Each structure stands twice: as C-alpha cells, then as structure tokens.
Amino acid sequence: MSSTRQFKIAVSGDQHTGKTCLVNRFRENIFSDQYKPTIGADFSTSVIEIDGEPITLQIWDVSGQYRSVHSMTRNFFKSASGVIVTLSEKPSHQNIYFCHHQKRFTCGADFSTSVIEIDGEPITLQIWDVSGQYRSVHSMTRNFFKSASGVIVTLSLNPSESSNSNIEQWRSMSLSVLDEDVPCVLAGTKSDLAKIDPSSIEAMSSSFHKWYYTSAKTGTGVKEMFEDLTRQMIEYENRKLNEERFNASNVRLSGGSGDRRKACSQLC
Numbered sequence: 001m002s003s004t005r006q007f008k009i010a011v012s013g014d015q016h017t018g019k020t021c022l023v024n025r026f027r028e029n030i031f032s033d034q035y036k037p038t039i040g041a042d043f044s045t046s047v048i049e050i051d052g053e054p055i056t057l058q059i060w061d062v063s064g065q066y067r068s069v070h071s072m073t074r075n076f077f078k079s080a081s082g083v084i085v086t087l088s089e090k091p092s093h094q095n096i097y098f099c100h101h102q103k104r105f106t107c108g109a110d111f112s113t114s115v116i117e118i119d120g121e122p123i124t125l126q127i128w129d130v131s132g133q134y135r136s137v138h139s140m141t142r143n144f145f146k147s148a149s150g151v152i153v154t155l156s157l158n159p160s161e162s163s164n165s166n167i168e169q170w171r172s173m174s175l176s177v178l179d180e181d182v183p184c185v186l187a188g189t190k191s192d193l194a195k196i197d198p199s200s201i202e203a204m205s206s207s208f209h210k211w212y213y214t215s216a217k218t219g220t221g222v223k224e225m226f227e228d229l230t231r232q233m234i235e236y237e238n239r240k241l242n243e244e245r246f247n248a249s250n251v252r253l254s255g256g257s258g259d260r261r262k263a264c265s266q267l268c
C-alpha cells in the first residue's frame with residue numbers, strides 16, 4: 001500500500017501501563033508477556049487504510065518515566081559505557097537528521113545496535129544519537145510531542161499492576177507543545193485484567209477528546225482505537241487546512257483595492 005498522508009502519534013503514559021504492547025499489537029498483531037522497558041523513545045511507522053486512502057502513521061512510544069522532564073535527557077547518558085562528543089566547524093543543523101516529511105533528522109534520540117568484534121569477542125554496542133538541541137533540558141520531551149497530529153495517553157485498567165498517577169501531567173505536557181484541538185485520547189489498557197469499570201474511566205477522561213477500552217493481550221479495541229484516532233486526525237487536519245485557505249483568501253481580498261475590501265466585508 002503506497003501512502004499519501006502522514007501523521008505522527010505520540011503514545012505517552014506511565015511506565016508499565018502497556019504502551020509498547022499496544023503499539024506492537026497494532027503494528028504486528030503480536031503480544032509478549034516479557035517486560036522490556038522502553039529506553040528513551042521507540043519510533044515506528046505503520047500504514048493504515050481509511051475510506052480507501054492509505055495513511056502513514058509515525059508512532060512514537062515514550063519510556064514513561066514522567067518523574068522528571070529531565071528523564072529522557074538523562075536516559076540518553078544513563079548506563080552508557082562511553083561518551084562521544086562531536087565537534088564540527090559546520091553549523092550543527094548540517095549534522096542532524098530525523099524522519100519527517102521525507103527528510104531525516106534526529107528528533108529526541110535515535111537508537112541502534114551494532115555488533116563489533118574485539119579480540120575475537122563479539123560486543124554489542126547500543127548507539128544513541130541525540131538531536132543535539134542542548135539549549136533546553138525540556139527539548140527532548142518537547143520533541144517527543146512536537147508535530148504530533150494525535151496523542152494517546154495510556155491508563156492501566158488494573159491499577160494494582162501499574163500506576164496511573166500522571167495522566168493529567170502527560171496531557172498537559174502535550175498541551176504545552178501542541179494546539180489544544182489536536183486529538184488527545186485516553187486509552188484504557190489491559191481490559192483483560194480490568195479492575196476499573198467503564199463509567200469510572202469516563203469520569204477520568206473529561207479533559208480528553210475520547211477514551212477507549214483496550215487489551216493488547218486479546219487485541220480488544222486496539223485496531224478500532226487507532227482507526228478512530230486516525231479519522232479524528234484527518235478531520236483536524238482538514239479543518240486546519242480550510243481555516244488556512246479561508247484566512248489566506250481574506251488576506252488577499254483585504255490586501256487589494258477598496259472595492260475588494262467591500263467584497264470581503266460582504267462575504268464575512
């Protein structure tokens with residue numbers, strides 16, 4: 001399926017609430033009980049068909065350590081066995097890359113592994129490539145949400161198994177970067193272990209555009225949530241485009257002769 005439109009989705013929420021499993025179920029239709037904490041952020045793409053139109057979703061899955069806005073920055077260095085600091089005479093923007101609109105430059109951090117043989121012993125190197133925006137310690141967190149067209153905040157439906165203490169903080173962190181009309185939804189996860197009933201989630205979801213009841217283990221509601229969110233993102237983008245076109249035509253009309261301004265006031 002070749003795709004025309006692209007949307008970035010930021011999947012956030014406290015650690016262990018099931019973000020990575022939700023993404024894996026949606027992308028590959030798989031589930032694993034083995035817990036592998038996400039370090040920094042994982043990035044993947046998936047193509048979904050909405051009303052016959054192929055849409056590319058860029059899905060960002062964050063590590064979930066809300067405790068500090070520094071955490072993503074700290075994770076970059078945490079447990080590193082060596083540090084490389086690069087020095088260049090060229091402007092720094094020539095040395096960075098991330099995936100957005102066909103260009104590649106690092107947004108947050110890129111992560112890759114490579115195996116190298118030293119004295120006959122294979123050694124795996126985890127290589128982290130940070131975006132290089134030192135200016136603010138918030139920048140990595142901001143980059144996570146930046147240019148997202150949709151946000152998912154996860155809420156474990158089994159609070160004895162994982163905490164949900166920062167739902168509102170995740171929402172406000174996304175709001176500090178994004179327009180408040182960008183679809184931000186609450187995903188109730190692990191419905192197969194649910195200890196919270198749907199009416200309580202509804203009460204917790206008042207500041208979100210929508211909420212869903214999902215299980216990455218059984219697959220319940222996962223595909224439906226991503227499809228529904230994609231529809232909301234399409235609607236949002238179309239609304240924005242229409243507003244921009246309307247504003248641009250008003251500027252053209254009001255920027256012209258006196259007669260044209262009259263035409264504008266009649267139209268408005």
Ligand SMILES: Nc1nc2c(ncn2[C@@H]2O[C@H](COP(=O)(O)OP(=O)(O)O)[C@@H](O)[C@H]2O)c(=O)[nH]1
Nearest residue numbers: 015016017018019020021033035190215216217
């Ligand atoms: N029973 C059940 N366990 C789940 C579900 N989703 C995730 N888990 C488990 O919860 C743990 C944390 O999941 P993970 O996706 O890594 O959480 P993250 O830290 O938010 O990315 C793992 O042990 C998963 O196997 C689910 O839908 N049902």
Ligand SMILES: [Mg+2]
Nearest residue numbers: 019020037038
């Ligand atoms: Mg994870």
